[in-house]
Amino acid sequence: MNEPVFQIEGLTKNFGKNEVLKGINLTVNKGEVVSIIGASGSGKSTFLRCLNLLEQPTGGQILYHGEDITAVGFNVNEYRTKVGMVFQQFNLFNNMSVLKNCVIGQQKVLKRTKEEAEKVALYYLEKVGMAQYRDAKPRQLSGGQKQRVAIARSLSMDCEVILFDEPTSALDPEMVGEVLLVMKDLSKSGLTMLVVTHEMQFAKDVSSRVIFMDGGVVAEDDAPEVIFNNPSNPRTQEFLFRVLNKDI
Amino acid sequence: MNFFNEVIKIIVDYHGMLLEGLGYTMLIALIGTVVGLLIGIIIGIVRTIPKSKSAFVRVIQKIVDVILTVYIEVFRGTPMMVQAMVIYWGYAFASGGNTLPLIPAGLFIVSINTGAYMAEIVRGGIISIDKGQFEGAQSVGMNHFQTMFHVVIPQAIRNILPSVSNEFVINIKDTSVLNVIGVMELFWQATKIQTMNYQIFQIYVIISVMYFIMTFTVTRILRLFEKLLDGKNTYVIHGSQSDPNAEIKITEEAHG
Ligand SMILES: Nc1ncnc2c1ncn2[C@@H]1O[C@H](COP(=O)(O)OP(=O)(O)O)[C@@H](O)[C@H]1O
Ligand SMILES: [Mg+2]
DSSP: OOOEEEEEEEEEEEETTEEEEEEEEEEEETTOEEEEEEOTTSSHHHHHHHHTTSSOOSEEEEEETTEETTSTTOOHHHHHHHEEEEOTTOOOOTTSOHHHHHHHHHHHTSOOOHHHHHHHHHHHHHHTTOGGGTTOOGGGSOHHHHHHHHHHHHHHTTOSEEEEESTTTTSOHHHHHHHHHHHHHHHTTTOEEEEEOSOHHHHHHHOSEEEEEETTEEEEEEOHHHHHHSOSSHHHHHHHHHHHHHOO | OHHHHHHHHHHHHHHHHHHHHHHHHHHHHHHHHHHHHHHHHHHHHHHTSOOOSSHHHHHHHHHHHHHHHHHHHHHHHSOHHHHHHHHHHHHHHHTTSOOOOHHHHHHHHHHHHHHHHHHHHHHHHHHTSOHHHHHHHHHTTOOHHHIIIIIIHHHHHHHHHHHHHHHHHHHHHHGGGGGGGTOOSHHHHHHHHHHHHOOHHHHHHHHHHHHHHHHHHHHHHHHHHHHHHTOOSEEEEEOOSSOTTOEEEEEOOOOO
16 A cells, blocks of 8 residues: 655755745655645645646656656656646636546547547546536536536546645635535545645545645644644644634 | 719629639638638747757757747738739749749738738737646646647637738738739739729729628628637536436526
8 A cells, every 4th residue: 555656855946036845855655645734825836736747846856656757758748647637727628518628638648539538538527426517618617517527637537646736715615515525535536636725624534644834845744633633843733723713 | 973884884894804803802811811820820839839958959949939030020010012022023033034823922922921910919819828728738648739739729719810800801901912913813903904994983992892892791701700619608418317318408698
């Protein structure tokens, strides 16, 4: 079970003079569901974006199954089919139907036939409860529905990992639940998940591990019970006090 | 009414020439616009290729970018009538007196001129597409060309369609400058008819009306085409709670 998917060492990222990631060390094992929490601006999104190379890391190393993803000649596009991403703003293809959104990557990148790709897409659309809407365009869907389609789009690539960057932050409150429910189901399927989230209940109940990021480093990394009940880092305590008391 | 009789007589006597001119004008304007748009799209795709990690490739990218910029600036910064003369007589000069066949020459000139304008229009269209669309495509492993071809360009084209249609209308009118090299478009036909019957005012009123009919029709057709591209505002939901084979048609609400 302890097969590492990611081994991240000393990962840094600068935007000009702004050092956003200051040396991240982290190992993620297969099937783990890791919640990443932390204050706004602490570098959570930048970290996820470095993981699938939407941002080019400045320094350090990211190994995916032992392979350096920043090495020259590394096949980034093939890698991205295995490490999917779900964005805060969904980023569904606006010019395509729900079905086509889940089919196009399979056809063009994985070179599957249309029939094969549609079968896979419908399977996952069914799973997220969106198969009925296969003919709708993104603009015809609610935020929660869009996000479920975005999850199906990643799953349709038969990915091994999905990176979620605040998947419910752009949603109206009444739609958060439906997306979290889908993610909770996925967490039991063996998919490796890294989830940047402000949903503390989700982090507590669903994840196998919680990471608290602060000022561009991993400040604490532990089981959810420990992070939420007995955090060792005072910064973690402070952060949790702030976000948890907001809900009361 | 002398004027109307003269106009009718011109139409009756010279309808062959007028129609031939109209045909060439439409042909050159249409093909010039389509080819120009293709040039613009290709330039748009090339110019947005991400900077390579390899220094050598980056130098090539820079050189290509400079060449494209020069092309765009030169063709936008000089009159098409002058471009027509330079290209047509430049070819004759370089080939030692051979001249280009007229219609292909006209097509070439209008296409390459339109391409320079379209490049800027397409660039604007690409910039207007949300960065999330690129990232969504990258996140499923699409490369730059797949991203542009399947996701970005289709949306960009929809957004720039009003400008493209405007270029088409401009081309219908501006093919008239090709008469300087003798392309048999509508204006050139008018200059020929004029040497035969000297009723200059009447002739040019006729071709004014003809130009207007062309531009007006094209504008309307393209507006219809825009609506068509927007697609249906309905979609079908497959299956309901009580009946898995139900097909429920939903009509989108108009957005404010
Ligand atoms: N593309 C970028 N260019 C410049 N600065 C950026 C960019 N993306 C993020 N940053 C900066 O990096 C810091 C961390 O941002 P981010 O990773 O989005 O934090 P979080 O997701 O934890 O809120 C912020 O100060 C932000 O301004
Ligand atoms: Mg963020």
